[in-house]
Amino acid sequence: MKNKVMELINNLTPELNELSLEIYNNPELGYEEFKACKLHTDILRKHGFTVQDNFSNVETGFKAEYKSEKQGVTVAYMSEYDALPGIGHGCGHNLLGTVSTGAGIILKEIIDEIGGTVVVFGTPAEETSGAKVTYVENHEFDNIDIALIAHPGSAYTKSGTSLALEPVQFEFFGKTAHAAAAPERGINALDAAIQTFNSVNALREHMRSDSRVHGVILDGGKAANIVPDYSKSQFYVRSTSKSYNLELLEKVKNCARGAALATGTELKITKFEFNYDNMVTNETLSNVFTDKIYEVAGIKMNEPSKNTGSIDAGQVSQVCPTIHPYFDITNDVNIIPHTREMASSTLTDYAKEQMKNTIAALVLTAAEVIKNPKLYEKIKNEFNNAVE
Numbered sequence: 001m002k003n004k005v006m007e008l009i010n011n012l013t014p015e016l017n018e019l020s021l022e023i024y025n026n027p028e029l030g031y032e033e034f035k036a037c038k039l040h041t042d043i044l045r046k047h048g049f050t051v052q053d054n055f056s057n058v059e060t061g062f063k064a065e066y067k068s069e070k071q072g073v074t075v076a077y078m079s080e081y082d083a084l085p086g087i088g089h090g091c092g093h094n095l096l097g098t099v100s101t102g103a104g105i106i107l108k109e110i111i112d113e114i115g116g117t118v119v120v121f122g123t124p125a126e127e128t129s130g131a132k133v134t135y136v137e138n139h140e141f142d143n144i145d146i147a148l149i150a151h152p153g154s155a156y157t158k159s160g161t162s163l164a165l166e167p168v169q170f171e172f173f174g175k176t177a178h179a180a181a182a183p184e185r186g187i188n189a190l191d192a193a194i195q196t197f198n199s200v201n202a203l204r205e206h207m208r209s210d211s212r213v214h215g216v217i218l219d220g221g222k223a224a225n226i227v228p229d230y231s232k233s234q235f236y237v238r239s240t241s242k243s244y245n246l247e248l249l250e251k252v253k254n255c256a257r258g259a260a261l262a263t264g265t266e267l268k269i270t271k272f273e274f275n276y277d278n279m280v281t282n283e284t285l286s287n288v289f290t291d292k293i294y295e296v297a298g299i300k301m302n303e304p305s306k307n308t309g310s311i312d313a314g315q316v317s318q319v320c321p322t323i324h325p326y327f328d329i330t331n332d333v334n335i336i337p338h339t340r341e342m343a344s345s346t347l348t349d350y351a352k353e354q355m356k357n358t359i360a361a362l363v364l365t366a367a368e369v370i371k372n373p374k375l376y377e378k379i380k381n382e383f384n385n386a387v388e
Helices: 001-026 033-047 093-114 131-137 187-204 242-263 283-297 313-317 342-343 348-369 373-386
Strands: 050-053 060-069 074-079 117-120 146-149 151-155 164-173 212-219 230-239 266-271 325-326
Touching: 001 033, 001 093, 001 283, 001 348, 033 050, 033 060, 033 093, 033 117, 050 146, 050 373, 060 093, 074 242, 093 117, 093 151, 093 348, 131 313, 146 283, 146 313, 146 348, 164 187, 164 242, 187 212, 187 230, 187 242, 230 242, 242 266, 283 348, 283 373, 325 348, 348 373
Parallel strands: 074 117, 074 146, 151 325
Antiparallel strands: 050 060, 060 117, 164 230, 164 266, 212 230
């Protein structure tokens, strides 16, 4: 099986390199990835997939599917292709999407033999309000048995955790007055914002050490001699578990409610972006991938980092068994993500070779699960016991 998969990948590699390069040269921000979306769907259609455009009412999203005549597991690969403002593909999504689409195409070439269904989801805007959240809310992953994605990075790292994220916006409404001549006639909305930050800072003593709360004041007044009648602040609340994060979010909201009461302002609370759930890695599935990448290229995966951000794959991991490992594209050089250096690394021969290795491991992982019902049963049982 491995030799056949590698032969298929080698034959497809020129098309994949062209796909990655075209997206690199034409970076598009989240929900503006019209060219990238078309490039992915064109190659998937060419290789025999049925493609739904404007998928789940996401204009730059898609679902590509190929179903064999034999029953079996439904495998989903998640393709990202959004860029970052100012630095292009500093997160390597030109390569990430290519890996997922490439894995889908290769699995399609062998799935008639082993059975099952392969799906490639085009998932825009991971950097902001990720489409995976919309797909999950619209139940698009309900019939997916396993979901896989591999992200470019500076090392081969096992799938780990991510922080649940809740975005919250506080707007305070007060009353203007001359700050020197009649301050007693004003109601200071900026004071309410500052008091919120002070209360959040006091709250830090009583929140879990692995939680994070961080925010900014986006509007706090226009002139120093006018009592500000409006302020706007935005916070991210993050924790290792979804349930605790919702508890912490309510405490942060109470900080703002208390500030409004203390200052006499009116408070409006809204959510300014999508919330992200924490990533729940399916360890059984992750171990299969770890074994396969070693089988393919002798690569030993590193343990996942304990310092994490938030990813929209977390939402997917709450509804089906999911893994999100990282693969090295920097050849042992520690390059920081979200930089031009990371973007440039996606074009190197080393990165292209690791692309092929990662595609092979993703395909062989899926094939192993499809061929081994007892393995899938173990994966599913772990999932049922792990999600909140």
